[in-house]
Amino acid sequence: MTAVLASHDAVALSADPIVAPSPDVPLSVQATDYAALVAGGVTPVDVRSQRKRQLDGVLSGALAIDPTDILPRLTPGTTDSLRSASVDSRWLLVSDDGHEAEWLAWHLQARGVTGAVFVVGGHRALRRSGVTGRISDQELAAISAH
Numbered sequence: 001m002t003a004v005l006a007s008h009d010a011v012a013l014s015a016d017p018i019v020a021p022s023p024d025v026p027l028s029v030q031a032t033d034y035a036a037l038v039a040g041g042v043t044p045v046d047v048r049s050q051r052k053r054q055l056d057g058v059l060s061g062a063l064a065i066d067p068t069d070i071l072p073r074l075t076p077g078t079t080d081s082l083r084s085a086s087v088d089s090r091w092l093l094v095s096d097d098g099h100e101a102e103w104l105a106w107h108l109q110a111r112g113v114t115g116a117v118f119v120v121g122g123h124r125a126l127r128r129s130g131v132t133g134r135i136s137d138q139e140l141a142a143i144s145a146h
Contacts, residue, residue: 025114027105029092031125042090042115045070047104048123052096056123059094059132067095070104075111090115098122 029037038044044062046053047070058064065073072080074091091108093116095101101118108116119125126132 025109026117027109028098028102028120029117031119031121031129031131034092034119034126034129034131037092042092042117043084044092044094045074046123047093047095047101052123056096056127057132059123059126062094067100067104071107071111074108074113074116076113085113087112088115089113091117093118094126095122097124 034044038061044059046059046062046064047067048056048064049066050064053059053064069080070093072078073082074085074089075081076085076087076089078085091105091113093101093105093108095104095118098118098121101122105116105118121128
């Protein structure tokens with residue numbers, strides 16, 4: 001965890017100051033709200049390591065992005081940002097226990113991406129709630145074909 005946070009600190013340093021998110025914007029959501037948020041268009045992002053996804057299972061339907069790549073990928077206007085990254089993007093970050101996703105959501109909001117939130121309790125809370133994502137018919141067909 002220290003190595004990951006150290007790498008986040010290196011990414012977080014920039015010429016522009018980072019300011020705290022607005023207190024009017026939520027930073028977190030409960031695991032029980034996950035399905036409704038995704039159905040409403042929020043994009044889930046699994047920030048767990050590949051090893052954790054292999055051990056604990058994937059979060060179906062979520063983008064899987066290494067935690068060290070989240071800030072440059074989801075911050076609009078960077079050379080590494082996803083095409084869909086904008087200040088209006090709505091991201092639902094999921095880490096193993098929620099702590100790392102909280103840190104990342106805070107930094108994304110500080111960069112103007114106010115639609116970035118994290119799941120309290122992370123993937124563990126989603127599993128306890130019986131939520132691990134949905135597999136679309138297209139994904140199921142692709143899996144079945146192999």
